[in-house]
Amino acid sequence: MTTRTVGEGVQRREDPRLLTGHGRYLDDLGRGALQAAFVRSPHAHARITDIDIGDAWELDGVEAVYTWEDLPGRVAEPLPVLIPHPALTHARTGYCLAKDEVNHVGEAVVMVVARDRYVAEDACGRITVRYETLPAVVGLDLARRGERLVHDDVPGNVAANLRQEVGDVDAAMAAAPNTLTLDLAIERSASMPLEGKGVHARWDTDDGSLRLYSSTQTSTGLRAAVAAKLDLPLAKVEVVTPDVGGGFGVKIVHPWPEEVLVPWAARMLGRDVKWVEDRREHFVSSAHERGQLQEVTVGFDDDGRLLALDVRFWHDNGAYTPYGIIVPIITATQLLGPYKPGAYRVEFWSVYTNTVLVTPYRGAGRPQGCFAMERTMDAVAAHLGLDRTEVRRRNFIQPDEMPYDQGLMFQDGRPLRYDSGDFPSSLQKLVDLVGWDDFAEYRAAASTEGRTVGLGIGCYVEGTGVGPYEGGHVQVETSGRVNVATGLTTQGQGHETVLAQVVADELGVPFEDVHVTTGDTRRMPYAVGTFASRGAVMSGNAVALAARGVRAKALRIAADALEVSPDDLDIEGGVISVRGAPGTSIDLRTVAVLSNPLRYAFDVSAQAATQFAGTFDPDRPPVADDDEPGLEGQDFYSPTQATFANGMHAAIVETDPVTAEIRILRYCVVHDCGVMVNPMIVEGQVHGGVAQGVGGALYERMVYDESGQLLNASFMDFLMPYASEVPHVETDHLETPSPLNPLGLKGAGEAGCIPVSAVIASAIEDAEGFPVRSMPISPAELWELRRQHASRTDPAQEGAS
């Protein structure tokens, strides 16, 4: 076996290109293409009464102006409901261009195509849309009251209502010696990749075919949707995902209106057309996430063991539901984390508001679920006067109980069954890393300096690597170059590197010889997409299986050539040799030549595969009945269920006694995502996730006024953390392999952000001595909480009975 690269922090293949300005992001393509811009609704809820194109046409360089009236056939129909669910009784999706009514600020109404973006925007400025405004439904409180409606035909604004129950909650709760009720809230944030969305369409008039480039998290999903919308044969549509400047969930939604309109316009005009989202557009016309109100009632014994957990929550799904109810389903199921809840009932209502739609953002409902569970754990500990780690420890699922079935249905329609994990060991590592047991001393020392500090904790389990499948294609060229293709896309996770590591090891070739392509439907037309921390699990295993097939074929051909048994052969460094007789060998590239019987030699090495070159059995066909030419193969990995990674975080915060400023002094992470293909990349994913979590805990929120205007739709006003706000993250890892897949992998992409709001709330609570029930929290809000609690007698007993 060649020196293994799996498990090594191999430097990334993609970096030299990205560091020198040679990345190819969407807006780097299509120089000279026509550019689109959109007139978008300034109102959150209104009827369109008139669209006056005015003199937009008279501007030099304007090529087309489109409204809904101009759209033909299926382009004019509502966008698809991507993930239907029986509980999603009132799914509603928007149109590519608004028809009659707008339901959030930023909804596209008119499309302009022009020589460049400057001219297109000039033209947009000359178009007048008249509206009759309607009362806007903003915020969960107003939405769930159901007095004002977002959609006239959706009573109570309820898109979906789903309830799951395991055990008899009412009986268990009634019998519980202690109960507590917590009212909790989490505000909206958003994925906010540094590169917004973008689409570039090349219509080939001669061929009647479309090549679409999009900054997407799913090229195959987009291809199928666009072909259906434009009524084109699938064979005439290819989707290529270039370098993508971050996704974090928002780019898994498809087709966005622009992803339909841009190729449609390119076809109409017979010209390349491109649209690149600007930052304000991203704020008001992409997607947000997180906003929920939660009500948790917990029953527990005097040792802090949970007996019953009853959760109800309201999920703000924005104006439309193209992505179904995946986010609240994940909240409802992943809320349980590493714990056994006793009897469990969860019910949610997913409700419409006149705001930007809500679809998965890194963590996808888990941060909210984790917040609910971890606030509950801390409340139980406070109620009983127990150490917070002890309460958690007493409720953990134990390693010998794995696999552990929580009895619920997960987001993939399959059982919520944890495959592996060692929660007590993870917690012990965290306790050691942060110095949990010495914190009292630390706090006392800080106190003598007049400083207030607190220690917080949060634990989570993350279902990763959901199906249905991914594919891998591996091809060895006669030069020895190995081409690997998988269909899911890449937004910075380093798939070019990680998948090359896997194939290099499986095939026994140098890492440098392996070249990976992702997200190109020309190379792998069967794929799902990049979401749910599934890239390494799904495509890693798919390319491993494909490489194993190619390896077996290579050994078979080599065995024929060397007249030995394949069982005696090994591949190392791209050379196949007889074990114990290194002199008897053949290069893999020569095997690639032999694998493809030739009539015509294209170079000297290829002469070996031509008809007069050597000995062969004249009674057998050159390509056997059960064989194919070429040293290549593909395979698919399709699991029966998700794998479940886990992690535990702790933080020390300091709160300023006067200004209520909140500073994170230390942040510690223990993470278990099974086998790590590239620990450097896993660590980077954790760092980035924590940074986004810190943003969500302390800084980021979408501030809507009551009329549905997003007041902070810029990077100046929406406070994403800079280096000055993100703490140094200290990490430790467990590697509990997943028994479910050949490589033992679990996903890592989303992990870092999941528990951060819970951890910071826990730490502030510990510092201040009163409960924190709503996140994010600003210094002003903390100051207000202090004021409220100073005037209360016994705040710790809130909600207790």
Add this chain to the structure above:
Amino acid sequence: MSAPAADAPLPMTLQVNGVVRTLSAPARRLLSDALRHDLGLTGTHVGCEHGVCGACTVLVDGEPARSCLMFAVSAQGHAITTVEGVGDDPAALSPVQQALAECHGLQCGFCTPGFVTTITAYLDEHPDPTEDEAREAISGNLCRCTGYQNIVKAVLRAAELRREERA
């Protein structure tokens, strides 16, 4: 009948990465757009169009500047350096580029050119920063992927590589 375009082109001369380039663009053309779309130097990225994220940072006479907040026409007479000017060859990275690769200081890579230019200019003036200073030096640029930790590390590593280069 066409109205006169609001964007009548003007001849301009820009000095970019040591090369004098001429182009024809309207007075309102942003420097970022001129670099990317007129001159084809797409390494400079645009993340917010309002000067907050720093992805479009180029060096103007050696000083970091947001190219999305500057008109191309007003960049005439100044020496502009983009990420391509810091290092254009993937096989021969500059110390800052090399350090970012070694330390895993980038993921999606979209904000990276702005960090490369910013760190390069910073180290010219502060060749031996402390970790706190390194963090401060990059705290005007947004990155949504890395959590900054490995970029801080890369600043220190780049300083080390530059010292080795000089030695």
